[in-house]
Amino acid sequence: MSISAAQVKELRDLTGAGMMDCKAALAETNGDIEAAVDWLRKKGIAKADKKAGRTAAEGLIGVEQGLREAAVVEVNSETDFVARNAAFQEIVNNVAKVALAFGDTESVANAKYPGSDKSVTDTIKDAVGTIGENLGFRRSAKLTVPHGAVASYVHNSVADNLGKLGVLVAVETTGDAHKAGAFARQVAMHVAATNPLALNVDELDPTEIEREKAIFSDQARASGKPENIIEKMVEGRLRKFYEEVVLLKQAFVINPDVTVEQALKDAEKEIGAPAKIVAYLRYALGEGIEKDESDFAAEVAAAVKK
Incomplete structure (x- = not known):
């Protein structure tokens, strides 16, 4: 039978399920809304999508690598408890394997999940019903070099x-x-500790540099120094700023007596040829996600009143 858009919308409003899932449920139940709701619940779809409004800011970062390539992914859950669940960890490991083959977030989301005909997105959606929390594949990226290592x-x-x-x-x-x-692994440990803003000065956001210049200039003028001295003071403070936020200019955490740039030069002796750090990626779990703040005491008090 023909399924109308109004029927799909009604079922979607009742269950929170996706449009295509609602359409499939109505087709399976000959347009019977109540039966379609039950169909979605049996499939675990209504249960899963009702959880989709809850913030998933926990979870895991996963990596997968070969010699000249590596990928990193973030898969989120609602609680840290689920991040220690073996089934969830298996999902993250498999998504990382997909990322090593496909790289960017959209391609990975649409790619087939290992051992399944379903996509990564649909597989994670199915897992919501079994694991019992809102889950989500958030992002992925990959680095590759023609010669060298990642x-x-x-x-x-x-x-x-x-x-x-x-x-x-x-x-x-x-x-x-x-x-x-x-050597690259040592630098990766360094990046984890220092969280640089850019690989080199040229990659820094120009607006960030101008912002720092303005702040340093105002601070220097407040000292009452003449303009030629102020200019030198600003240059000196900018150099200090670069040493703090630019990877190659930072003091190497493995040996703070040298910069990362100098440590790379020193490492070339062991490597046996000129070497260059061409890129880095740093994924911190939940960064940029606005987490719901809850008052646990208030929640308990409200439950008691009910």
Whole structure:
């Protein structure tokens, strides 16, 4: 029978399920709304989508890598408890494997989940009903080099290649790839600790530089110094700013006596050829997600009143 848009909308409003799921449910039940609601509930779809409004800011960062490529993903859950669930961890590991093949978020979301005919997005949606929390694949990215190595580091790990923070660092070189990878992993640990804003000065946001210049200029003028001195003071403070936020200019956490740039030069002796850090990625779990703040005491009091 023909299913109208009004019927689909009514079922969607009742269950919170997706449009295509509602259409399929109505088709299966010959347009009977109540039967369609039951059909969705039996499939776990209505239950899953009702949870979709809840903030999923916990979860795991996962990484997967080969020698010259690596991928990082973020899959979210509502609670840290679920992040320790073996079934959820398996999902994140498999999504990371897909990311190593497909790279960007949209491609990974639409790609087939390992061992299934369903997409990554649909597989995670199905898992909501079994795991019992809102889940979501948030993002993914991949680094590749033609020669050299891409290394990864996971901080606060709960299992191999799974944790709260993941970093990838790519080093291009025609030298020893394994030694380049060892150095890249050290840099990845450094990035995890320092969270640089850019790889080099040229990659810094120009508006951020102008903002810092304006602040430094105002601070210098407040000292009453002449303009030529103020200009030198601003230059000096900008250099200090670069040392704080630019990866190559930062003091290397493994050896704070040298910068990352100098540490790379030193590492070239072991690698056996010129080397260059060409890119890095740093994924911190839940960054940028607005978390719902709840008053636990108030929630308990409200429950008691009911």
